[in-house]
Amino acid sequence: MTGEGRQFVEFATRETLAKTGIGFLVAVVFLYLVAVGLGVEKVSQALAGAEWEWVALGCLSTAFCLAAWGKAWQIVLQVVGIDVPYRRLVVTYFAATFANYVTPLGQAGGEPFIAYVLSRDTDASYEDSLASVVTADLLNLLPFFSFAAVGLGVLLTRPSLPAATRPLAFGLFGMAVGIPALTGAGWFWRERVRSGILRLVAPVAKRTSRVSVAGAAERLDDLYAAFGRVAQDPRALVKAVGFAYVGWVFFALPLYCAGQALGVDISPLTVLFVVPASTLAGMVPTPGGLGGVEAALVALLVAVAIESAALALAIALVYRVVSYWFALGVGGTAALTVVKRA
Known part of the structure; x- marks a missing residue:
């Protein structure tokens, strides 16, 4: 293995292994306690009747989602002059997703880590990698807020917005206004x-001799130059946005599949609100928001779609199997490939 390959392995293990292990342990204990509180037997009975065809369809949808987002990433990279074959880049994207999903708070700020993976696995510089990752994430926010707004709009037509959904609804609104404003201001x-x-x-x-003002200034200038190159091709960015929307459709579909797997018909409009809203819970300090996302899903589903909290938890668990644990498995395999070819 080359020096870069060893550096990636050391970075991934020394920095994150202990925190990741603790995060998984805390999340699993939390989920077990939630299941005990809602009734383990009721949750188990709901899961026992799962139709595995729908579970498989949910897993396939997750794979399509990541593949579409990987394509959007490739388009952004091409704008900055980095042409990576899609077959190679999609593996890198799956590996980066794995790194993001196992890193505590990765969902809230894993872009530097993903850029590190990309720069080590391709010819891209770290600055161009970071610019492409941040740009792709910003493009993904457009469908995030669009779908959330449609779902929230439907809920607002009801006599009253359920109390459990109000904090997440306000959070979505704050992000919809705040993130574009901060990005533009920056x-x-x-x-x-x-x-x-x-x-x-x-x-x-x-x-410390490891950091210098001149070096930081050079990196910032390179990063701003990379963002400038991305902004010069609006047609390519529109194309990337199209793939971002396709990815978000397949990102939301697994919740519908999870409901169908357990015999519950969740309205697509409800899915469009619940999935983005529950994603906000991914910012809890556990790998991939484990525990927090499931709890948010239960609260949201009970508030807008399902009366039984135990059934809602069962749906949340199935959804996370197909959208999170499946992505971890595929992404982990991709990560091993990336390390090997590094």
Whole structure:
């Protein structure tokens, strides 16, 4: 294995192994306690009647979702002058997804780690990799908010919005307004942002030789240049947005499949709200939001679609099997491939 391959392995194990193990343990204990509180027997009975054809369809939908997002990523990379064969890049994307899903808080800020994986597995620089990853994530936010707005709009037509959904509804609204605003402000006042970051780096640089103000300035300039190149091809970005929307459809579909697997017909419009809303719970400090997403799904499903909390938990568990654990399995295999070819 080359030095870069060893560096990737060391980075992935030394930085995250202990936190990941603790995170999984805490999440599993939490889920067990939730199941005990709702009735383990009731949850088990619901799961025992699962139709595995729908479970398989949900897994297939997750694979299509990641493949579509990988294609959007490839388009963004091509804009910055990096042409990676899709067959190679989609494996890298699955591996990066695995790294993101096993890293605590990865869902809330795994872009630097994913950019690290991409830069080590392709000819892309870290700055171009980070710019492409952040751009692709921002493009994915468009369908995220679009689908959430449609679902939320349907709920708002009801006499009253269920109390359990109000915090997540306000959270979605805040993100819909805040993230684009912060992104635009960060770009418009990029010189001020650059100066502020360098002021923060200066005292750190005085204490260690590993960080320098000049080096940080060069990296920031390269990153802004990469963002500038991405913005120069709006037609390619529109094409990437199209794949982002396709990916989000397949990202939401597994919840519908999970309901069908257990004999529950969840309205597609409900799915469009519940999936984005539950994704906010992915920001809890466990791998992939494990525990938090399931709890949010139970609360949302009980509030808008299902009376039985035990059945809602069973659906949440099936959904996470096809959307999270399946992605971990496929992504883990891809990660081994990436490490081997590094």
